[in-house]
Amino acid sequence: MTDYLPVPNPTKSFWLTAEVDFHDHRSTAELPAEADIVIVGSGYAGTTTAHFLMEEGFDGTIVMLEARDVCSGATARNGGHLKPSLYYSQKSWTKKFGEKGAAEIANFEFAHLAAMKELIEREKIDCDFVFGRSCDVHLTSSAVNAALENYQQFTKNPYITCKHDVQLHVGENAKTISHVLDSEVCVTFTAGQLWPYKLVTSLLRKCMQKGLNLQTNTPVLGSEKFEDKWLVKTARGTILAKKLVIATNAYTASVEPRFLNKIVPIKGICSHITPKVRPSHLSHTYGIRYDGADQDYLINRADGTVVVGGAKKHIFPFKNVFYNVVDDSTLIPGTKEYFDDYMKHFHDWKFTETETDHVWSGILGYTDDSFPYVGEMPHESNKFIIAGFHGHGMPRVLLSAKALASNIMGKELEVPAAFKISQERMTKTRNEILASLGTPVARL
Known part of the structure; x- marks a missing residue:
């Protein structure tokens, strides 16, 4: 076809x-x-x-x-983000597959961290691979509620073997750890980043x-x-x-x-952002969650730049621009502007001038x-x-x-x-x- x-x-x-x-x-x-x-x-x-x-x-x-x-x-x-989904989908996965099936998915994704590190080191591949912690920030009441409910489901599942790696933070701790003052709840866990x-x-x-x-x-x-x-x-x-x-x-x-x-082609957007003056290095990579499927993702590269993708609130209300679309030769209007002030989410970047020097589109394969x-x-x-x-x-x-x-x-x-x-x-x-x-x- x-x-x-x-x-x-x-x-x-x-x-x-x-x-x-x-x-x-x-x-x-x-x-x-x-x-x-x-x-x-x-x-x-x-x-x-x-x-x-x-x-x-x-x-x-x-x-x-x-x-x-x-x-x-x-x-x-x-986005170059090796970030397993460990807790946030546990309710829906458990409903579909039971506790064993839900744990099977989380454990499989977590196993990718060690497998990727082993592969890169054994094959001596230079791809800017860095292990660290990812921080899921939840910026709406529905995202907070979903995080708490799914985290509870995650912690009580006896078949999940990576529970030790995931930590929930609330209140002032969440704001401090996440560097996002609007965050009432954040969840951290091991993740990686690389040049894919x-x-x-x-x-x-x-x-x-x-x-x-x-x-x-x-x-x-x-x-x-x-x-x-x-x-x-x-x-x-x-x-x-x-x-x-x-x-x-x-x-x-x-x-x-x-x-x-x-398998439906879905058009997505990603960006590379460079600060004019380098601020303090963010201590995590990020998932930034709003309502439902609306979320962004971010990796903080060792050179001080960041890669941010998603812009779903800007794209997903408009089916005709993203759904069943294979054209990655164009950008969705307005997406560069979405990323231009993005880093102001983080309190230590509030007064940092940035340049969105790359914006690109890509086609994701979403399944039914x-x-x-x-x-x-x-x-x-x-x-x-x-x-x-x-x-x-x-x-x-x-x-x-x-x-x-x-x-x-x-x-x-x-x-x-x-x-x-x-x-x-x-x-x-x-x-x-x-x-x-x-x-x-x-x-x-």
């Missing part, structure tokens, strides 16, 4: 100021006629899947197809050195079964794959039409039930998917990719049950995205 392919000339994110020398690389001038595994997508999901396949000992041919330049989608456009484009392109370079065939600017238009293999159709011809991996996140409907209205689709496609052997990370991929992709690589090699898929693709999930017709965003109708 060409309507869901990435558009040319996307906005340039701050992360892409470190663009690699192989950004438009093709390992061979022509597409190989066949491959053992074809991976569609060169971002976080596709690249880590390739990495873990090689780590598992796979020694066949892997071809990676990318519609644009390498790693030019959501991975190069997110550097992480993924460093891993991808290593995969290419081990034999991966990368083909950029090669949009995939679909696939069809051919005997016991998959004929992958591209704008440059076809390639026959023994196994096919779809790692296309928001653009999945372009490759696999069955995901129309199941808010969880990613991971695993082998029902009734379609040897076709696998790892996509639909609902704007929350940093603490979900890495171990999902590791599990999928093992699954492709014939082992059990070890991800939370909520993430596993199933016939039941594929046939469910209810789409919960707009309701979860508080956008029941479109406004112009």
Whole structure:
């Protein structure tokens, strides 16, 4: 479905100021006629899947197809925030999956912290990785109530193994710890930050050195079964794959039409802000919560700059500008102004002049039930998917990719049950995205 392919000339994110020398690389001038595994997508999901396949000992041919330049989608456009969701969704998760299922998700996300640190140190990747504490600030009465109720649910769940890491602060302590004087409640826990484009392109370079065939600017238009293999159709011809991996996140409907209205492209906005005079360094990264799904996120980089994303209160009332939109070549009007005075939330930045020197858009893959689709496609052997990370991929992709690589090699898929693709999930017709965003109708 060409309507869901990435558009040319996307906005340039701050992360892409470190663009690699192989950004438009093709390992061979022509597409190989066949491959053992074809991976569609060169971002976080596709690249880590390739990495873990090689780590598992796979020694066949892997071809990676990318519609644009390498790693030019959501991975190069997110906020660089490795922040697990541990407590804030516990009520809804418990209602859907019970205490064990809710704990499974929280424990899985928390495990990404150690897994990412281990990967970066073992592979010696320079990507500005920093561990610290994240601080969720709650600025409305409904956000405060939700935090308290979910935290209570979190603390009483006997299956959660990371409770020791999460701390609730109220009153004056919350204001002091958060640096936000309007915050009556804040919650802190371990989180990380990094340069996501550097992480993924460093891993991808290593995969290419081990034999991966990368083909950029090669949009995939679909696939069809051919005997016991998959004929992958591209704008440059076809390639026959023994196994096919779809790692296309928001653009999945372009490759696999069955995901129309199941993985929906959502246009988001992010920014890079530089202070004119460097104030005191913020001691946390942040989630800043308002009503419902309205929240922003922030990382405080070691160079004194910050990356802030979200602007949901500015975007989400207007369905036509963000919902089912794949165009990341333009900005939503007014978003730069949203970020220009943003740092005045923090009392020690009140009188600091800042410059919003980068603003960019990116396309997130939201799913109909808010969880990613991971695993082998029902009734379609040897076709696998790892996509639909609902704007929350940093603490979900890495171990999902590791599990999928093992699954492709014939082992059990070890991800939370909520993430596993199933016939039941594929046939469910209810789409919960707009309701979860508080956008029941479109406004112009």
